[in-house]
Amino acid sequence: MSSLLKLDQVEAHIQKFHILQGISFDVKKGxxxxxxxxxxxxxxxxxxxxxxxxxxxxxxxxxxxxNIGSLPTHQISNKGIGYVPEDQGVFGDLTVGENMRVxxxxxxxxxxxxxxxxxxxxxxxxxxxxxxxxxxxxxQKQMLAIARAYVNENELLLIxxxxxxxxxxxxxxxxxxxxQMKENTTILLVEQNFMMASKIGNQFYIIDDGKTVHDGQMExxxxxxxxxxKYLGIA
Amino acid sequence: xxxxxxxxxxxxFIIFSLLLFIVPFIVTGRSMQFIIIQIFIFAIFAMSYDILxxxxxIISFGHVMFFGIGAYSTAIIMxxxxxxxxxxxxxxxxxxxxxxxxxxxxGALTLRLKSxxxxxLTLALAGLFLVAAEKWRSxxxxxxxxxxxxxxxxxxxxxxYMLCLIALILFFFGLRRFTKSPFGxxxxxxxxxxxxxxxxxxxxxxxxxxxxVVAGVVASIAGVLYALSLRFVNxxxxxxxxxxxxxxxxxxxxxxxxxGPILGAGLVEFAHHWLSGLSNVHWIFERWIILYGTVYVLVxxxxxxxxxxxxxxxxxxxxxxxxxxxxxxxxx
Amino acid sequence: xxxxISLTVNGxxxxxxxxxxxxxxxxxxxxxxxxxxxxxxLFIWGAYTGVWSFQMTGSFVVGIITAIITGLLLGLxxxxxxxxxxxxxxxxxxxxxxxxxxxxxxxxxxVFGPDQKAVFPPEILQGSFLVGDIVLxxxxxxxxxxxxxxxxxxxxxxxxxxxGLIVRAGVMxxxxxxxxxxxxxxxxxxxxxxxxxxxxxxGIMHAVYSGVIYAEMGLEFSILAFIVVVIGGMGSFxxxxxxxxxxxxAQAFMAxxxxxxxxxxxxxxxxxxxxxxxQGLFGKG
Numbered sequence: 001m002s003s004l005l006k007l008d009q010v011e012a013h014i015q016k017f018h019i020l021q022g023i024s025f026d027v028k029k030g031x032x033x034x035x036x037x038x039x040x041x042x043x044x045x046x047x048x049x050x051x052x053x054x055x056x057x058x059x060x061x062x063x064x065x066x067n068i069g070s071l072p073t074h075q076i077s078n079k080g081i082g083y084v085p086e087d088q089g090v091f092g093d094l095t096v097g098e099n100m101r102v103x104x105x106x107x108x109x110x111x112x113x114x115x116x117x118x119x120x121x122x123x124x125x126x127x128x129x130x131x132x133x134x135x136x137x138x139x140q141k142q143m144l145a146i147a148r149a150y151v152n153e154n155e156l157l158l159i160x161x162x163x164x165x166x167x168x169x170x171x172x173x174x175x176x177x178x179x180q181m182k183e184n185t186t187i188l189l190v191e192q193n194f195m196m197a198s199k200i201g202n203q204f205y206i207i208d209d210g211k212t213v214h215d216g217q218m219e220x221x222x223x224x225x226x227x228x229x230k231y232l233g234i235a
Numbered sequence: 236x237x238x239x240x241x242x243x244x245x246x247x248f249i250i251f252s253l254l255l256f257i258v259p260f261i262v263t264g265r266s267m268q269f270i271i272i273q274i275f276i277f278a279i280f281a282m283s284y285d286i287l288x289x290x291x292x293i294i295s296f297g298h299v300m301f302f303g304i305g306a307y308s309t310a311i312i313m314x315x316x317x318x319x320x321x322x323x324x325x326x327x328x329x330x331x332x333x334x335x336x337x338x339x340x341x342g343a344l345t346l347r348l349k350s351x352x353x354x355x356l357t358l359a360l361a362g363l364f365l366v367a368a369e370k371w372r373s374x375x376x377x378x379x380x381x382x383x384x385x386x387x388x389x390x391x392x393x394x395x396y397m398l399c400l401i402a403l404i405l406f407f408f409g410l411r412r413f414t415k416s417p418f419g420x421x422x423x424x425x426x427x428x429x430x431x432x433x434x435x436x437x438x439x440x441x442x443x444x445x446x447x448v449v450a451g452v453v454a455s456i457a458g459v460l461y462a463l464s465l466r467f468v469n470x471x472x473x474x475x476x477x478x479x480x481x482x483x484x485x486x487x488x489x490x491x492x493x494x495g496p497i498l499g500a501g502l503v504e505f506a507h508h509w510l511s512g513l514s515n516v517h518w519i520f521e522r523w524i525i526l527y528g529t530v531y532v533l534v535x536x537x538x539x540x541x542x543x544x545x546x547x548x549x550x551x552x553x554x555x556x557x558x559x560x561x562x563x564x565x566x567x
Numbered sequence: 568x569x570x571x572i573s574l575t576v577n578g579x580x581x582x583x584x585x586x587x588x589x590x591x592x593x594x595x596x597x598x599x600x601x602x603x604x605x606x607x608x609l610f611i612w613g614a615y616t617g618v619w620s621f622q623m624t625g626s627f628v629v630g631i632i633t634a635i636i637t638g639l640l641l642g643l644x645x646x647x648x649x650x651x652x653x654x655x656x657x658x659x660x661x662x663x664x665x666x667x668x669x670x671x672x673x674x675x676x677x678v679f680g681p682d683q684k685a686v687f688p689p690e691i692l693q694g695s696f697l698v699g700d701i702v703l704x705x706x707x708x709x710x711x712x713x714x715x716x717x718x719x720x721x722x723x724x725x726x727x728x729x730x731g732l733i734v735r736a737g738v739m740x741x742x743x744x745x746x747x748x749x750x751x752x753x754x755x756x757x758x759x760x761x762x763x764x765x766x767x768x769x770g771i772m773h774a775v776y777s778g779v780i781y782a783e784m785g786l787e788f789s790i791l792a793f794i795v796v797v798i799g800g801m802g803s804f805x806x807x808x809x810x811x812x813x814x815x816x817a818q819a820f821m822a823x824x825x826x827x828x829x830x831x832x833x834x835x836x837x838x839x840x841x842x843x844x845x846q847g848l849f850g851k852g
Contacts, residue, residue, distance in 0.1 A: 053742055077748035089743030091736040102732045103747050148747070294661050296604075344838065348845060351602040351801075354661050355793045356841065358604070362790050363834055370827050475786060479669050482662065522677055528670035535663045536652045 003062075004029045004156055004186050005050070010059035010069075011210075012049045019045045021210040023059070027156065032178070032187045034201035034218065036194075036232055042210040043190040044086050047158045050188075051083050052076045063156070078105070082149030086160040086190075090141045092134025096125055099133050103148040110153060118147040121177050139170035146177065156186045163193040175199055194232065198222055206231045248494075252404045259396045268392050269464070274504045275399040276460045279406050281484040281496030283453035288482075289491030290414055291446045292426035294350055296478055297357030300364045301338060301451040303472040305330040305458020310383050310468035311374060318384040323463075330455045338451025342444040358475070365473040380469025389463060399460050403497075406453055411493055413449065422446055426491075476524055483531045489541030498542060503527070569701045574819050580707040580776065582815020583714025587769035588792040589799070589807040590721065591762020597738035597802025599755050600657065601650055604664035606766050607789030608671030609645070611782060613638050613767020614774040615679050618686050621771070627689035634771035635764045641671075642763025646756050668786060675782040683781040686774050710772055717765065718808055725804060734758060738802050790830075791818070794837045800850025810848065 005027040012020040020042050027033045035043045048054045050061055052073040061069040068076050077083065091099050104111055119126045122143040128136060133144060142162055149157050162178065163171045175196050178187065182200070191197040197204070201218040208231055221227065259268060280302055287293040308330035309323075316322040345356050368375045375381075388394055413419055421442050424432040433439045462468050471477070480503060488499025510523040534541070540548055592606050613634035621630025649667050653659035687693070688706045696703045725731035733754055737744045745751050773788065774780045795814050799806030814833050821829040840847060 051746055053746070072750070072752075073742070073745035074748050074750045077746055083746040085743065085746070089740050089746070091739045091743070093739060094732060094736060098732050099736075101729060102736045102744070102749075105748055152748070292658070294658060296665060344842060348841060350657055350661060351596070351600075352797060352841065352845070354604075354665075355602065355797065356837070358665075359790045359793060359834055359837070362787070363830060366830050475665075476669065479666060482666070486662070522673050524669055525673040525677065528666045528673065531666040532649065532663055532670065535659055535666065539659065 002029050003027070004064065005188065006060075006062040007046075007050070008060045008062070010046075010049060010061060011057050012045060012054045013057050014045065014054065019054075019210055020049060023049075023207065023210070023212050025205045025212055025215065027186060027188050028203070029155075029186055031202035032182055032189055032200050034197045034204045035188070035190045035207055036197065036204055037207035038231070038233060039192070041207045043207055044160055045210075046207065047083070047085075047160050047188070047190060050076070050158060051081070080153070080155040082152060082154035082157045084142075084145045084149045084157065084159040084162065086164065088141045088145040090133040090136070090144055093132060095130050095132055096136070096144055097129045099144055099148060100125075100151060103151055105152045111151060114153070115151050118150050121180060122147055139166050139173070142166065142170075142174055143177070146174070146181075150181060150185070154185060156188060157181070158188050160190045161192060162189075163191060163196050171196060194228075248407070252400075252407075255400055256397070259393055265392050268396055270504060270508050272392075272396055272399050272464050274501050275396075275403045276457050276464060277481070277484060277504060278497040278500040279403055279460070280454055280457035281481050281488070281500050282406060282410055282493055283450045283457065284481050284485045285490060285493055285496045286410060286414070286422075286446055286450040286453070288485060289489075289493075289495075290419065290426060291422045291443060292350075292429075293346070293443060293447065294354045295357040295447075296354050296475070297341075297359075297361035297364075298450070298454055298481065299473055299475070299477045300357075300361045301334045301454035302458040302461065302477065303361075303364055303368070304334050304337065305455035305460075306462040306468050306472040307368065307375065307458075308333060308455070309459045309462040310381065313385060313462075314381065314383040318386050320386050320388060323386065323389060327456065327459055330459050331452050334451045334455030335448050338448045339444065342447035342451075343440075346443045346447060347440055358478075361473060361475070361478070365470055368470045368473055375468075375470070378470055380467060380471075382467045385463065385466055390466075395464060399464070402456065402460060406456070407493065407497070410449075410453070414493065418442070418445075423491075479524070479527060479531060483527055483534070485541075486531070486539070487534050487541055489543030489545070489547070492541070492543040492547065495541050495543035570823075572701050573703075574823055575816065576703060576707050576711070578816035578819030579812060580710040580714075580815070581818055582812035583710050584769050584773045584776065585788075585791050585795050585815055586714055586808050586811035587717060587765045587772075588789060589795040589811055590717075590804060591759075591765045592792055593796045593799065593802055593804060593807045594734065594738075594758050595755075595762050596796065598734060598741075598751075598758055599650075599654075601660050602664070603645075603650070603762075604661065604789075605645060605649065605667040605671060606762075606792065607785035607787075608668045609638055609641055609763045609766040609785075610770040610773070610788060611675055611780075611785030612641055612671060613764075613770030614780050614784070615675055615770075617767070617771030618684065618774050618780060619679070621686075621689075621775075627692070627775075631768065631771055634767045638764035638767025639760045641767070642760035643756070645763065646759040650759070651752075668789075672782045672785055681782070683779050685779055687778070688775050692775075706776065710776060713768075713772065717768075721804070730754070730757075791833065794833050797837050797847060798840045800847025803847065803849035806847060806849025 003026050007023050007025050010020055010023040023042070023046050035046060037043050045054060049056055052071055056069040060067050063079055063081065068079060091102065094102065100115065124140050125144055125147055128140065133141065136144065146159065146162065159178070162174050166174065171193065178200055181187065189197065189200065198218055204215060204218050204221055205212050206214040214227060214231065258271065262268060262271070284298050287295055287298065309326040312322055312326040312329060316325065341360060345353055348356065369377055421432065421437055425439055425442060429439055458472060461472065484499035484503045485496045487502060488497065489495025507523065510526065514521045538545070588606065588610055592603060595601055595603055616637040617630040617634030620633035621627055645667065649663055650660065653663055692706045692709050695705055725735055733744060733749055737751055737754060741751055791814060795807055795810040798813065799810030814836070817832050817836065818829050821832045
């Protein structure tokens with residue numbers, strides 16, 4: 001499989017703090033790559049840096065053989081990367097429908113089709129179409145955020161902790177939907193919920209103290225208790 | 236900074252202050268002396284502004300109101316009482332009392348607000364003072380203002396020079412002490428990171444209010460001296476132009492340095508003098524605010540540390556947070 | 568009774584003019600957290616260029632169009648030269664826009680001379696209607712009508728069009744809007760230009776309303792707009808309409824009954840709002 005997104009020794013600062021100190025990984029086309037690591041390891045910052053919301057201070061970010069490290073956020077997005085941030089970024093005063101409308105880059109047939117598909121996946125969104133985004137439940141907001149990222153023809157989705165703060169039954173639903181999307185698009189997932197990550201993920205990278213320290217296939221990681229304890233604190 | 240370097244700079248300042256005492260014996264021209272007196276007065280005013288902007292990170296667009304309070308207190312009292320030194324002291328006292336009350340009320344009510352609101356509210360408040368000074372004709376003489384008499388001793392240019400110089404020196408060393416005290420350290424901590432200072436257990440509002448009272452009182456004294464030097468007062472002492480003047484002085488000299496505003500006052504006043512001299516050459520020089528405003532805008536964009544700040548940062552790698560590194564905090 | 572109605576009409580007219588100024592301020596602030604102290608400068612440039620071309624051509628419509636074009640161009644220049652270089656640094660932005668305000672104000676004096684100028688409404692808008700015993704001055708009704716029209720059109724754009732949705736979304740979460748592939752800087756420039764045009768429109772209409780223009784008018788009038796933005800809530804469009812009408816009415820009634828206190832009453836209103844509801848009446852906490 002060819003490489004879709006490649007980070008090579010990426011470093012980033014937030015104000016004067018050196019948050020990312022050497023992130024390297026390779027997201028292959030198709031499938032789900034999971035970024036694992038403790039709280040504060042730099043996973044969210046990694047996604048934000050890919051999106052151009054944080055500056056790359058060193059290293060390169062390559063998407064489809066093009067260096068996107070110094071592009072502004074909107075251009076990165078228009079290269080075909082969808083982003084679901086940790087806080088979902090739902091526009092609270094806009095209705096569900098308006099949230100979708102802001103997200104849609106085109107109004108052609110393909111987009112409409114994707115929209116129908118994603119609304120079938122999340123019938124709640126159709127039900128609350130005219131409800132303001134701020135009035136949705138946590139799970140519904142997550143669905144809206146994912147739908148927004150999916151509705152455009154993106155080649156890569158960055159999804160940041162979709163299970164955060166959700167009830168287990170909702171987590172299952174979100175997991176299920178991501179598994180379905182995986183058929184059509186490549187996903188880079190940050191996830192603390194190991195159950196969910198192991199269900200969805202194909203390959204994984206572990207980030208610790210702002211560096212990628214380990215990688216491999218998800219199947220292997222499930223067997224490797226030592227590694228899991230060392231970096232993820234899971235016994 | 237270690238103790239030795241502090242002492243060294245203090246010696247430099249003391250030597251420089253002593254030199255200034257000799258100046259009036261060399262520069263005897265009245266108009267030149269008058270300009271230097273104006274510089275001293277505006278240096279005091281600009282230093283008081285530096286306490287707010289440079290040390291605490293507060294932007295006030297209404298600082299002129301304290302300057303104006305000082306000027307009008309003096310003028311009104313000297314106008315209504317005998318022209319004696321005693322009434323002058325009464326004027327100072329009244330100015331200080333009114334300025335502290337007003338700055339306390341304004342500070343306590345509004346300093347909890349975000350910088351935008353505060354800047355806006357102070358601009359509006361200064362506007363209110365300006366309108367009041369225009370409307371309350373019986374007391375202020377409205378737009379045209381009025382002249383007043385002074386005791387003989389204060390009319391003498393030489394004495395006035397010494398008075399303003401002594402005031403400048405006292406305020407400089409006093410404020411320098413103030414900013415280097417533990418209290419001043421807290422103010423700088425607020426400038427760097429307000430939320431963190433609060434979470435360390437300091438009552439930020441409390442510190443900000445005291446800073447604004449100190450700045451207000453010092454500004455009112457500058458206003459007293461200003462009225463004294465002109466023997467005249469009008470609504471110009473509440474004008475926004477003056478705010479820009481003092482902003483320019485503080486920023487061009489270097490915020491958060493105290494010496495910077497003094498230097499800035501010197502530069503701006505000399506430029507002012509020079510430009511009004513040129514108004515015979517071309518009428519555009521009468522509109523010197525355009526030049527000031529433009530210089531000011533350029534300085535804020537390209538030279539935010541000012542003269543003294545830039546020199547200092549060359550030596551110590553110091554950054555002035557308030558003006559330079561205050562980019563929006565990006566969440567993790 | 569007719570006194571009250573006539574004061575109300577005055578108040579509404581003033582309120583609409585303040586609204587035109589405040590609407591741009593509030594949107595610019597909401598979108599980019601920039602409080603534009605130079606907004607009054609755009610107002611005054613609209614007034615002077617509009618009046619100039621109105622008097623040159625004799626057509627009020629041409630005057631209004633001139634003012635709007637001035638606003639758009641000046642908005643573009645201001646955004647590019649003044650706001651953008653210090654983007655993200657609030658202290659610098661606040662400091663710099665006030666400086667630019669004074670530069671704009673002084674330049675008026677250079678271009679148009681320092682003296683006050685008298686302005687008269689176009690013939691068609693002079694005089695008044697008589698409804699029963701009540702005198703309704705035509706030009707004031709015209710201002711109210713224009714204000715309502717602008718409010719409706721802007722509301723429609725904000726609510727129904729994609730660009731409007733983007734602006735509203737940007738007020739809530741700029742990063743997310745960018746992540747959806749939208750060039751927020753371009754959006755901001757547009758909003759800034761439109762806000763400037765509204766300020767300039769307010770300027771020309773106010774010039775004719777008050778019958779006289781002078782350079783300091785911009786700063787004086789923009790203080791009212793600041794008050795409105797605070798009362799209505801920074802970033803709230805409908806809040807600024809409500810607050811503008813409130814301030815306009817307070818202004819009109821106080822100016823009649825207790826003229827000395829007309830600015831003071833609005834300041835008081837603002838202070839009370841700031842103390843008890845710092846986010847403004849319509850603002851989000």
